[in-house]
Amino acid sequence: MIDLSLDRRRLMQGAALGLGALALPISARSQSKARIVIIGGGFGGASAAALLRRLMPSAQVTLVDANPTYTACPFSNLVIGTGRSFSAQQFAYDGLRTQGVNVVIAKAAEISAETQIVTLEDGSEIGYDRLILSPGIDMRWAALEGYSETAAETLPHAWKAGPQTTLLRDKLVALEDGDPVIMTVPPAPYRCPPGPYERASMIAHYLKANKPRSKLIILDAKDQFSKQALFEEAWAEHYPDHLEWRGAIDDGAVNRVDASLGAVYTDFDEIQAPVINVIPPQKAGAIADRAGVTDLTGWCPINPISFESTLQDKIHVIGDATIAAPMPKSAFSANLQAKVCAFAVARLLSDLEPMPTTLSNTCYSYTTPDEAISIAGVYTNADGQLQSISGSGGVSPLSAEKSIRNAEAAQAAHWFKTITDEAFG
DSSP, X not given: OEEHHHHHHHHHHHHHGGGGGGOOOHHHHHHOOOEEEEEOOSHHHHHHHHHHHHHOTTSEEEEEESOSEEEOSTTHHHHHHHOOXXXXXXXXXXXXXXXXXXXXXXXXXXXXXXXTEEEEXXXXXXXXXXXXXXXXXXXXXXXXXXXXXXXXXTSOOOOSSXXXXXHHHHHHHHOOTTOOEEEEEOSSOOOTTTOHHHHHHHHHHHHHHHOTTOOEEEEESOSOOTTHHHHHHHHHHHOTTTEEEEOGGGTOOOOEEETTTTEEEOSSOEEEOSEEEEOOOEEEOHHHHHHTOOOTTSSEEBOTTTOBBSSSTTEEEOGGGEEOTTSOSOHHHHHHHHHHHHHHHHHHHTTXXXXXXXXXXXXXXXXXXXXXXXXXXXXXXXTSSOEEOTTOOEEOOTXXXXXXXXXXXXXXXXXXXXHHHHHHO
């Protein structure tokens, strides 16, 4: 594995070079007057819209999202645990409009793959030649007994940044010093960020600074998780009295919750707490179901070269909703998938075949407000399936100097500014 503190820039630059081979000939760029509709204005959808406007200036690019402002999940854990401003997570679509993207603020209600029409909630219709879905995630409410949309108003998940984020933050603020906090973590796959173990770190930081007699108990359905050794090292250093992690082998898997009692249940235990952060199992956003692009897992199988659905022609899916392992469901992944998909859509609409490329991902996680750790991977889709490239990728070193952790936190902040500037202008 590569030590990211030394070689991150070269690793990421090398992965990005793979996109250059996908560019369109000038003749193709100038000729297409296609209709491209993108549903979902997060890191995937917004990035795809911006790039397609540059690739195909004659095309009509329409972005549909139900909200006039996008609220980002990355860094939302810092809103919960460190006092970061909620407004720092919010981004409007004015930059995309300036670039010539037709932004429609409306909820997409139905998609007909047969007629290639998107129907909005008000009944209006938008036709497409190619459709890109970036629908994010929805909760599988029935998957955890007792947990529902109503229960989430008492036991917040905060896994979609917005009102749930501030609800969990406000519950921590109202916590009596000495009372416990519980977080439940589901089996994979799930969206990350927000990331449960970064969130645990930020909640523990908040408790240490503001409720020093309180403690966070993490009840996890798994016994292993990404960057585990790094997190455990940070928790032992910074939060030995404010964080306890229980894996599945230690009866950490929660199988039922009761919002009225403020309780969670494992096979052998009942635990009550005034603040419970329930992270439920997840699936692709609901519009993906209505488009017919989800399988029995609730996620969307795709062709990894074009990100076209394997279930519906001329519909592409990017971001958290996809079955794209080993790539994680992260904003970094969504941004790179958007670019690969945009190139593929542009080539298909110009009667050219999509081409294989290289993709990458870096997941940053804060362990304190000014220290972070990370893991990176590089992937190929050359054989018609996404695979990690042997010998690539890397992870932050254990037992690192504080300056290295500080540098990773600074890199994370720089990444967030770069990706939001790129996506939202």
